[in-house]
Amino acid sequence: MHSRDPRAWIADVVSYAFIAITLILTVTPIVWTFLSSFKFATDIATVPPKLLFTPTLENYRIVIEQGSLLPGLRSSVIVTLGATILSLLIGAPAAYYLARSGGIVSVGLGGIVMSTRFIPVIVLLIPLLIAFRSLRLTGSFYGLMIAYQLATLPFVILVLWAAFTQIPRELDEAVLIDGGTPFTAFLRVNLPLAAPSVGAATILAALFSWNQFIIPVIIGSGGGAPLAIMGFARYAGGEEALADWGPLSAWASILMLPMIAGAFVVQRHLIAAFGGEAPSNSS
Amino acid sequence: MSKQKQPLYFVAPLVVVLAIVYVYPVYFAIRVSFFKWLFTRPDLIGFNGLENYARALTDKTLLDSLITTTVYTLASILIVVVWGFLIAYVLNRRRRGRELIRGKPIILTVLTCSAIIAPAVIGGVFRVFIWDPAYGLANYVLSLAGLSPLGWLVDTNTALMAVVLTEAWLRVPLAVLILDAGIRRVPPEPFEAAKIEGASALDEVRFILVPLIKPQLFTVVLFQLTFAFRQFDLVFMLTGGGPANATNLVSIYIYKMFSQHTNLGYASAMAVVVTLVLVVLGLIILALSGRPEERLVET
Numbered sequence: 001m002h003s004r005d006p007r008a009w010i011a012d013v014v015s016y017a018f019i020a021i022t023l024i025l026t027v028t029p030i031v032w033t034f035l036s037s038f039k040f041a042t043d044i045a046t047v048p049p050k051l052l053f054t055p056t057l058e059n060y061r062i063v064i065e066q067g068s069l070l071p072g073l074r075s076s077v078i079v080t081l082g083a084t085i086l087s088l089l090i091g092a093p094a095a096y097y098l099a100r101s102g103g104i105v106s107v108g109l110g111g112i113v114m115s116t117r118f119i120p121v122i123v124l125l126i127p128l129l130i131a132f133r134s135l136r137l138t139g140s141f142y143g144l145m146i147a148y149q150l151a152t153l154p155f156v157i158l159v160l161w162a163a164f165t166q167i168p169r170e171l172d173e174a175v176l177i178d179g180g181t182p183f184t185a186f187l188r189v190n191l192p193l194a195a196p197s198v199g200a201a202t203i204l205a206a207l208f209s210w211n212q213f214i215i216p217v218i219i220g221s222g223g224g225a226p227l228a229i230m231g232f233a234r235y236a237g238g239e240e241a242l243a244d245w246g247p248l249s250a251w252a253s254i255l256m257l258p259m260i261a262g263a264f265v266v267q268r269h270l271i272a273a274f275g276g277e278a279p280s281n282s283s
Numbered sequence: 284m285s286k287q288k289q290p291l292y293f294v295a296p297l298v299v300v301l302a303i304v305y306v307y308p309v310y311f312a313i314r315v316s317f318f319k320w321l322f323t324r325p326d327l328i329g330f331n332g333l334e335n336y337a338r339a340l341t342d343k344t345l346l347d348s349l350i351t352t353t354v355y356t357l358a359s360i361l362i363v364v365v366w367g368f369l370i371a372y373v374l375n376r377r378r379r380g381r382e383l384i385r386g387k388p389i390i391l392t393v394l395t396c397s398a399i400i401a402p403a404v405i406g407g408v409f410r411v412f413i414w415d416p417a418y419g420l421a422n423y424v425l426s427l428a429g430l431s432p433l434g435w436l437v438d439t440n441t442a443l444m445a446v447v448l449t450e451a452w453l454r455v456p457l458a459v460l461i462l463d464a465g466i467r468r469v470p471p472e473p474f475e476a477a478k479i480e481g482a483s484a485l486d487e488v489r490f491i492l493v494p495l496i497k498p499q500l501f502t503v504v505l506f507q508l509t510f511a512f513r514q515f516d517l518v519f520m521l522t523g524g525g526p527a528n529a530t531n532l533v534s535i536y537i538y539k540m541f542s543q544h545t546n547l548g549y550a551s552a553m554a555v556v557v558t559l560v561l562v563v564l565g566l567i568i569l570a571l572s573g574r575p576e577e578r579l580v581e582t
Contacts, residue, residue: 236407
């Protein structure tokens with residue numbers, strides 16, 4: 001150990017402690033819920049909280065036998081996949097247009113997309129339900145997939161807009177000179193170059209879709225099995241859940257763990273997507 | 284370089300979807316806000332001018348709800364910005380040319396865990412495992428510190444604090460990611476100059492770092508403003524707006540109006556008022572941040 005300025009040393013210790021406390025605060029509720037999902041009721045509601053206990057899979061059995069979880073997961077996966085794909089199909093070309101074209105259409109559309117962030121979603125859902133009835137979209141998952149665009153499209157468009165802005169226009173011109181169409185320039189040149197951002201946008205869209213709650217509560221699941229998160233909410237608000245937290249924690253774990261596992265798999269993209277890593281349009 | 288024209292088919296799908304999920308509902312909500320509109324009594328539907336707005340502006344519960352939501356939003360913005368900045372700052376501290384805290388990527392990944400779980404699930408879980416007065420971890424931690432337990436969500440005095448803390452838990456990591464991306468891009472030269480001038484660490488933060496990452500700080504504020512002001516899922520699952528309306532956020536109040544009272548006209552008028560408040564708050568923040576159009580793109 002060299003002799004060091006004690007004040008610097010204290011600053012370092014405080015820094016470490018601060019990060020450690022933050023990590024503990026972040027992780028504890030998640031780990032605690034996960035641990036509790038393997039506990040018998042008698043080991044959950046205790047003072048002090050029990051770290052050592054006899055593990056059991058009973059809670060998972062209860063949740064699965066209760067019947068709405070597995071069909072709910074299936075619905076959730078279908079709607080999430082559909083909404084994510086739809087977001088990319090709509091958002092990628094639109095983001096390309098916004099990045100490449102000036103003028104009233106671009107400014108107007110960009111403004112409308114961004115303004116969605118300022119309106120409480122709940123306001124839009126009843127009129128949307130009425131619109132879906134007349135469009136005959138209430139009888140399938142398609143309605144939900146379309147409604148989810150309210151949550152996913154702004155993020156997909158923002159991430160890809162920034163990405164396409166970074167790609168030099170000269171490449172587009174080269175394609176046009178070679179006899180290509182604007183669409184080939186988009187599909188064959190710009191989209192591959194923006195691949196990392198497309199990845200980030202996909203992750204965000206899937207994340208926001210999987211986590212939607214108020215939209216399916218109002219719009220419904222189109223006659224299919226209610227989404228897993230709706231089943232969770234109904235269960236979490238019921239008497240059984242409050243009497244025994246075990247099944248509740250099992251259900252929550254099943255909804256949380258795929259996201260956390262996914263986060264570790266795609267960590268770089270996720271951090272980039274949230275951090276707005278694609279440098280912004282320098283105006 | 285001038286922007287070239289692109290064919291409109293690129294945006295055609297966006298226009299169609301926006302028309303269905305956004306423009307039409309907004310139009311419908313604004314129109315219906317001038318009507319008496321009861322789901323249960325279609326025969327009573329009729330134009331009633333500004334009556335819904337007159338009612339909204341004198342609705343004591345709506346006013347309370349707007350105040351609660353503003354407190355919720357401002358408190359969570361404060362925690363998220365301060366805590367998020369401190370973590371991002373510490374993560375980027377350097378000692379003898381290397382980062383003081385090793386393993387930043389893994390730390391950031393762990394932090395994202397709370398940002399990616401559905402707020403509705405967090406609400407359902409925190410209600411019992413953290414905030415339960417008898418067996419929750421919050422009171423256990425208080426007891427370790429020798430403090431007396433609190434009622435948290437079931438006590439009108441502490442419920443709002445508990446939901447704000449949960450909101451902050453959910454969003455601080457997001458702020459860390461955004462601010463870290465900003466701090467990492469700050470060039471070292473101004474700090475070296477400051478060292479030579481003999482500036483303290485605090486001066487460096489105040490006069491060099493904060494001004495340089497102002498765009499990211501405003502991004503976080505705007506992010507948190509739009510998340511918190513529109514929050515529904517989390518608080519609906521934590522308290523359902525209770526106890527005694529202590530956590531009755533505007534989204535929850537509008538939801539109750541929709542689901543219990545079935546007067547779509549009045550609920551829509553409230554929604555319009557709430558949206559206008561949020562837009563004004565947002566515009567103020569955008570104006571303060573300078574270069575508003577750029578901030579809008581980044582968030």
